[in-house]
Amino acid sequence: MGRRLGFDTENSGREANFRIIEGEVLRLLEESVIDRAVFLALDAAFREDGIRDDARTLMVMDNDEIAELAAVHVRVLFGAGIHPYRPDALRELERLVNRGACLIKWLPSAQNIKPDDPRCFPFYEALAHFGIPLLCHTGNEHTLSVFPNDFNDPGRLRPALEMGVTVIAAHCGLRLYLHEKSYFHRWRGMTRRHENLYGDISAFGIITRIWTLRSMLKSPGLRERLVFGSDFPVAPMPWTCLGCLGLRAVRYIQGMKNPFDRSVALMKGVGVPDEVFARGGSLLRLGKNEKSRNRSAVEETRG
Numbered sequence: 001m002g003r004r005l006g007f008d009t010e011n012s013g014r015e016a017n018f019r020i021i022e023g024e025v026l027r028l029l030e031e032s033v034i035d036r037a038v039f040l041a042l043d044a045a046f047r048e049d050g051i052r053d054d055a056r057t058l059m060v061m062d063n064d065e066i067a068e069l070a071a072v073h074v075r076v077l078f079g080a081g082i083h084p085y086r087p088d089a090l091r092e093l094e095r096l097v098n099r100g101a102c103l104i105k106w107l108p109s110a111q112n113i114k115p116d117d118p119r120c121f122p123f124y125e126a127l128a129h130f131g132i133p134l135l136c137h138t139g140n141e142h143t144l145s146v147f148p149n150d151f152n153d154p155g156r157l158r159p160a161l162e163m164g165v166t167v168i169a170a171h172c173g174l175r176l177y178l179h180e181k182s183y184f185h186r187w188r189g190m191t192r193r194h195e196n197l198y199g200d201i202s203a204f205g206i207i208t209r210i211w212t213l214r215s216m217l218k219s220p221g222l223r224e225r226l227v228f229g230s231d232f233p234v235a236p237m238p239w240t241c242l243g244c245l246g247l248r249a250v251r252y253i254q255g256m257k258n259p260f261d262r263s264v265a266l267m268k269g270v271g272v273p274d275e276v277f278a279r280g281g282s283l284l285r286l287g288k289n290e291k292s293r294n295r296s297a298v299e300e301t302r303g
Contacts, residue, residue, distance in 0.1 A: 071285075
């Protein structure tokens, strides 16, 4: 993905590579039409007994690294990653709320998280208390998958919704390949029962998802639940959407150098309205007033 984006990391060490990627991503963000972007941390996999499972952890992105970036870059927002099985999960959530976390990110089939497991319930109570949304992958995972894909079933998120957590189901449970199981209809049915359930449209710029998106945009009940996401560093595939966009639009989008702008242009090309791009700002915990309220909530919890 780095080579596809033009990042020169071939002859550098691990730390140097990280700094190169960090600098390039920040440059792309600064040059894009995007106002602000959530940078996502990712916690390790944990066993059911709360012990970190390094043998089955494919990737970790440190919370404090992202928090530090967000503290000095006005366009970067801090998306935290906390595994609910870890013994210090509630303390870690409180700590990262103080550091400005605007959401929590889970990838269940990469981290060994069963969202309907009672071990998650105290974490849901804390999320609802602090007003922190949960961004959770739904549907099959292809890049970072170790544990069963049915951990990504949106139906497992019902306890979180019933406990008052705002949930953003990444990809709306849609499948990527036609032979895979789709959880889209389950997610769609759940939106009728839970007003606090949303879905992001990241990775919708491909032929197996773009027509479903057009249908969703025509449904008043679903359009209000959609949130824009870029799925960066995974790039959209405009040419696979030729039948939906038309040749001229595909050529224009494909010619864009900035991947963030390409994602926005593709979504606008299929009719995604401004409200979908702006909805993240209303769902996430943003701004000084929100930080002040959360400090009060932390003090109340300590009391």
